[in-house]
Every structure is written in structure tokens, then in C-alpha cells.
Amino acid sequence: MPAKAPLPRQPVRGSTTGRPIMALLDLLGRRWSLRVLWELQNGPLTFRALQAACDGVSPTVLQQRLKELRAARLVVHDEGRGYALTEAARQLQPNLMALQDWAEAWAREEGSRETGSEEQE
Amino acid sequence: MPAKAPLPRQPVRGSTTGRPIMALLDLLGRRWSLRVLWELQNGPLTFRALQAACDGVSPTVLQQRLKELRAARLVVHDEGRGYALTEAARQLQPNLMALQDWAEAWAREEGSRETGSEEQE
DNA sequence: GATAATGCTACTAAATCAGTAGCGCAAGGA
């Protein structure tokens, strides 16, 4: 039995308070959630196209994530065009772009460090 | 064998390109990653305090996440004060606060919908 | 009829996470 889709105003995995941010962190903190939102930024994708965009994520998980994201009204399945972000999700887009920028700077930071040491398996 | 800590400029789970955003999405898309950053916003926490803040997350996973976040230089373990965000991580803070605001609006949206239907188990 | 693309499900194996217990260490008080 998979976990319930996190929704605001009700307890979620890891928090019983019902605080909306906790539901959001639960939702986005599941594998492929952020990635799916990222890949849908440039327009709708069919299930299979989305699967390909996410480097061949297994359909089981993708199906599960889409179910949750639809329950949370971040994604809709527009018959014919495929899966698309809702208006609500689009308001998260600036955040995602900011993450993008941040990640670029992060890479420069790490790149200039020249360690090659502290990885882990 | 747990997965490697995602770092920019190298392939990660779900993407072989080495694009920094992919590493970031992999890193943040692991359970408790976003939550840990969230909980550390207001200052350093000891391991146990952090564990409590995250509603008793199992020490195994918390240890793993902290390892990854330290490898990514988002978190440091300041001996004596506990775990703290790095300057780099602090630049993500506005994003997290934006998520907070977004989540509040999300809750109002959902709250005004009055369905109580489309959950899933 | 053959081919291809769609969304989606079933199934097994692998990886991750949860839950609990406990270690070694250091500090503080009696």
C-alpha cells in the first residue's frame, strides 16, 4: 500500500500538524516529484515522453507520482495533449528557475574546489 | 549500498548528463532532504534535536541525508553547536520561504474546494 | 490486417526507509 498523496490541512508522512508546508515538503520530497515538475515546465508531455525525459523512470513510480501530483492539483491530464502543469504549479516555476541558477553557482563553487575526495558510495 | 551523494558536474541517479540542476533535483528529491534544510533555517541543531524536529525520523536515514548534504556542502557539522546551513545553503532560504508562502496559498485553494474526495491510499 | 503510440497494470527484485536498541565518548553532579 503506497503512502497517501500529501495534501495541505491534513497530516502527512513525517508530520501530524497539517501545516501546508509539511505537506508540500512531503510531496516534493518524493523521488521524481521535483523532476517531473521540472520537465513539464516547457509544456505538456505525454506519459511516455515524460518517462523518457526522466531518463526512463519506471512507469510504476511515474504513475504514482502523477497520481499524487494530480491529487494535489499541481498537474492535470489534458486528454490529447498529455500531462501539464496547473496554474498553481506554474507559480512554483520561478522557484524552480531560481533552483536552476543556484545549481549553476553551486557547480562553479564545487568545480573551483578541485578536491575529488569526499564522495561516498 | 546506498546511492552516492549527488554532486554537480557528475552523473547522478536519473541523469547521466552531469547538469547541476539534475544533481540538485536528485539531492533534494530524497526523503527528508528538503525537510532538513527547512528545520535548520532558524539556526544550528544537534543531531538529536534535528531528529526530533523531523518528527523522529530514523537515525539511519538522517545520518545518510546529513552525509549527502555535507558532501554537497549545504550543511556543516560545527563541533559543539551542531549541524548548520552553509552560506551556499542560506542562499536557498528565500526559495524555501517562497515555498512556504506558496503552500499557504495552496492550502487556501484546497480548503475552499470542499471536496474530500480525491484522496488515495 | 499490420503497425505504432497511448495510458496504464502486473510482477519480481533491489534499494531505501522505519523502528528499535545500543555503543563509545564527554561533561556534570553527588
Add this chain to the structure above:
DNA sequence: TCCTTGCGCTACTGATTTAGTAGCATTATC
């Protein structure tokens, strides 16, 4: 010294989640 407390961290078992592969039913196009 003994006792207690808190610290970071590890071990272990079982539950949950994810990966990987195959395949179905449907629709559309040739």
C-alpha cells in the same frame, strides 16, 4: 568514583518504496 545525561553514530530486522521488464486494451494510421 559512580551515576546520569546528552552527544554522534552504528547494527539489526522488517516494512515500504522504487527499479526493471513485460505486457494489456485502446485508438489511430496506414
